[in-house]
Amino acid sequence: MAYNLLKGKKGLIFGALNEDSIAWKVAQRAVEEGAEIVLTNTPVSIRMGTIDRLAEACNAIVVPADATSVSDLENLIDKTMEHFGGKFDFILHSIGMSLNVRKGRTYDDLDYDYLAKTLDISAISFHKVIQVARKKDALNDWASIVALSYIAAQRTLYGYNDMADAKALLESIARSFGYIYGREKHVRINTVSQSPTPTTAGKGVLGMSDLMDFADRTSPLGNATADDCAGYVLTLFSDLTRKVTMQNLFHDGGFSSMGMSRRAMKLYEKGLEVEYRDISKRE
Numbered sequence: 240m241a242y243n244l245l246k247g248k249k250g251l252i253f254g255a256l257n258e259d260s261i262a263w264k265v266a267q268r269a270v271e272e273g274a275e276i277v278l279t280n281t282p283v284s285i286r287m288g289t290i291d292r293l294a295e296a297c298n299a300i301v302v303p304a305d306a307t308s309v310s311d312l313e314n315l316i317d318k319t320m321e322h323f324g325g326k327f328d329f330i331l332h333s334i335g336m337s338l339n340v341r342k343g344r345t346y347d348d349l350d351y352d353y354l355a356k357t358l359d360i361s362a363i364s365f366h367k368v369i370q371v372a373r374k375k376d377a378l379n380d381w382a383s384i385v386a387l388s389y390i391a392a393q394r395t396l397y398g399y400n401d402m403a404d405a406k407a408l409l410e411s412i413a414r415s416f417g418y419i420y421g422r423e424k425h426v427r428i429n430t431v432s433q434s435p436t437p438t439t440a441g442k443g444v445l446g447m448s449d450l451m452d453f454a455d456r457t458s459p460l461g462n463a464t465a466d467d468c469a470g471y472v473l474t475l476f477s478d479l480t481r482k483v484t485m486q487n488l489f490h491d492g493g494f495s496s497m498g499m500s501r502r503a504m505k506l507y508e509k510g511l512e513v514e515y516r517d518i519s520k521r522e
């Protein structure tokens with residue numbers, strides 16, 4: 240059901256690779272809610288993915304940009320403003336990648352060139368996007384900027400590797416820039432900390448299916464899907480949340496406030512029974 244929450248608003252969406260992508264769902268829902276959008280991704284992701292299909296369905300243009308390149312971002316913001324005929328109202332940063340994760344390098348054996356790339360792609364690009372947008376005065380007053388994060392920024396979750404450090408930096412950038420842009424132009428900047436989600440980036444995380452199962456059993460409301468996430472992000476782009484800024488907002492079915500749930504405990508008890516049985520057999 241649509242509520243016209245974004246009627247008359249215009250926005251730029253990073254990170255739609257294919258229909259599993261969280262950014263894909265946000266783009267679809269934003270248009271359903273009345274927004275006009277511009278889509279962007281790296282040239283290689285545009286070639287390998289299916290963003291053109293999304294663009295067609297959303298009546299959007301696609302402007303290629305590597306979010307680590309300031310000159311690409313300058314061109315992107317210029318093209319976006321040209322397309323909209325002026326300033327716009329929201330930006331979604333839905334970008335993450337770790338070469339250490341991809342190449343199976345564990346956190347105690349990181350390749351530091353890869354680490355620098357992880358931080359640049361997954362966190363510093365957020366700073367670059369905001370800095371370029373601000374220098375070009377691309378956003379309307381009360382515009383909204385959202386990036387996607389994960390609870391590994393606060394808690395250690397085995398397998399998330401150097402992406403945990405990237406997410407901690409990402410959330411810090413939202414606070415630091417949120418102060419500057421908020422004071423000047425009432426632009427609000429937040430991160431949404433999403434449940435584990437089966438996307439291309441998500442599936443790359445070591446032990447992802449177990450992590451998803453654990454989070455689902457632990458969260459009273461169960462894991463939030465990419466669709467659920469899109470709905471939440473839209474409220475942050477809407478005028479209903481104009482005083483929310485510099486926050487990391489958990490969108491995770493309650494996971495972040497849990498310790499142990501009954502459902503997870505039951506599974507743990509079963510595992511212990513098997514373990515005790517095995518030990519007594521050996522004895």
Ligand SMILES: NC(=O)c1ccc[n+]([C@@H]2O[C@H](COP(=O)([O-])OP(=O)(O)OC[C@H]3O[C@@H](n4cnc5c(N)ncnc54)[C@H](O)[C@@H]3O)[C@@H](O)[C@H]2O)c1
Nearest residue numbers: 254256260261284306334335387388435436438439440441
């Ligand atoms: N999937 C999950 O479990 C999960 C959970 C919490 C947060 N997130 C975050 O959500 C965001 C979106 O990821 P997703 O799960 O939808 O996966 P996805 O693989 O669909 O999206 C990741 C996107 O990042 C883009 N990207 C990579 N390098 C880039 C660069 N240099 N410049 C521009 N774009 C680049 C990719 O092309 C891709 O479109 C990421 O920030 C991710 O960390 C994901």
